[in-house]
Amino acid sequence: LPFRLHSILLAAMLAWPASLTSAAAHEFEIGDIVIDHPWSRATPAVAPSAGGYFTLTNNGTEPDRLVSITSPLAERVEIHESTVVDGVARMRPLPDGVEIAAGETVELQPGQIHLMFLRPSAPLVEGERFDATLSFEKAGDVEVEFMVQGMGARPTTAESHEDHGEHAQ
Amino acid sequence: MRFLRHIRIAAWMAVAIVGGLVIGLTVLAPDRPGIATNIASSGPSGIGGPFTLTSHRGETVDNESLTGKPYLAFFGFTHCPDICPTTLFELTDLAQELGEDADRLNVLFITVDPERDTQELLDAYMTSFDRRFLAVRGTQAETDAVVAAFAAYAQKVPLEGDSYTMDHTAGVYMMDAEGGFVGTLDMHEPRDTRVQKLRRLIGA
Numbered sequence: 001l002p003f004r005l006h007s008i009l010l011a012a013m014l015a016w017p018a019s020l021t022s023a024a025a026h027e028f029e030i031g032d033i034v035i036d037h038p039w040s041r042a043t044p045a046v047a048p049s050a051g052g053y054f055t056l057t058n059n060g061t062e063p064d065r066l067v068s069i070t071s072p073l074a075e076r077v078e079i080h081e082s083t084v085v086d087g088v089a090r091m092r093p094l095p096d097g098v099e100i101a102a103g104e105t106v107e108l109q110p111g112q113i114h115l116m117f118l119r120p121s122a123p124l125v126e127g128e129r130f131d132a133t134l135s136f137e138k139a140g141d142v143e144v145e146f147m148v149q150g151m152g153a154r155p156t157t158a159e160s161h162e163d164h165g166e167h168a169q
Numbered sequence: 170m171r172f173l174r175h176i177r178i179a180a181w182m183a184v185a186i187v188g189g190l191v192i193g194l195t196v197l198a199p200d201r202p203g204i205a206t207n208i209a210s211s212g213p214s215g216i217g218g219p220f221t222l223t224s225h226r227g228e229t230v231d232n233e234s235l236t237g238k239p240y241l242a243f244f245g246f247t248h249c250p251d252i253c254p255t256t257l258f259e260l261t262d263l264a265q266e267l268g269e270d271a272d273r274l275n276v277l278f279i280t281v282d283p284e285r286d287t288q289e290l291l292d293a294y295m296t297s298f299d300r301r302f303l304a305v306r307g308t309q310a311e312t313d314a315v316v317a318a319f320a321a322y323a324q325k326v327p328l329e330g331d332s333y334t335m336d337h338t339a340g341v342y343m344m345d346a347e348g349g350f351v352g353t354l355d356m357h358e359p360r361d362t363r364v365q366k367l368r369r370l371i372g373a
Contacts, residue, residue, distance in 0.1 A: 044294045082251045087322075089252050
């Protein structure tokens with residue numbers, strides 16, 4: 001296992017410069033909430049939906065909740081959670097949104113909790129950007145910009161690459 | 170004391186045999202039976218029944234047309250933004266790594282959502298992936314049959330309004346040239362391991 005950890009770290013270190021050039025991290029703030037690197041993936045030609053991912057950090061002393069999202073890109077944006085349990089992939093909406101406890105960080109990423117942009121007006125192309133408005137129960141609304149990465153892009157943090165055997169992806 | 174010595178030798182031999190079996194089974198067992206418990210629980214013999222589907226290009230794809238080449242098969246649907254395009258994308262990457270050798274392999278993306286995944290939609294969808302891959306669909310009855318043939322699972326789940334999602338088996342099945350189940354391709358494994366497995370499957 002330590003060997004595996006080393007190779008993960010090494011892979012992350014090797015991958016880092018590439019991720020800097022292709023998709024530099026960017027972040028947004030509203031009140032106590034920091035939204036780190038909203039990104040999406042290029043979609044197949046006629047994909048009826050697109051995913052959306054970012055890291056939410058609550059620097060406040062009260063819990064907050066991401067309740068809804070709107071975007072000119074899509075007719076509707078939902079918050080979903082994907083799981084793979086016993087070999088079966090499932091996806092369920094989270095109608096109550098995502099809670100971010102005080103001082104905590106929540107990652108939205110492929111195969112786990114993610115945004116789903118329904119019926120995007122155009123296929124997403126790597127390198128493009130699109131806007132969205134995130135609404136938090138307490139912090140309020142914030143405009144963010146999603147960066148479209150490659151179709152097989154993965155989160156940029158090392159720990160999110162591994163140890164999610166029970167998650168989809 | 171010769172007798173005792175014989176017993177000791179026999180005991181060590183037993184240890185060696187059992188140990189060998191354990192190692193052998195660990196090495197030979199499908200790499201991750203858990204990737205689709207359905208596969209594990211029904212065993213390899215439960216996979217590979219007859220099915221007939223139609224590809225995004227309009228050809229009939231059935232057990233007979235697939236015979237002669239090993240193939241990969243996995244279940245999905247285009248309204249899935251997350252897992253399905255990722256699997257197709259990663260398989261595209263592996264096929265490109267194999268280059269012409271990948272001609273000796275068929276890759277089937279079997280939709281579990283024939284209602285929304287029309288042939289026309291699949292045809293446009295597949296332009297984003299390796300052109301050798303086939304998206305295949307059937308009537309609801311044909312879809313049920315292929316799910317059963319792979320001892321897989323697919324279930325429509327209603328969502329708010331008139332929309333729905335599909336729960337489905339997530340693994341990638343590796344099948345030999347006679348349509349026999351070989352094992353599953355674990356997309357979490359290192360890329361090199363997956364490439365090697367595919368090379369082994371096609372005998373390259």
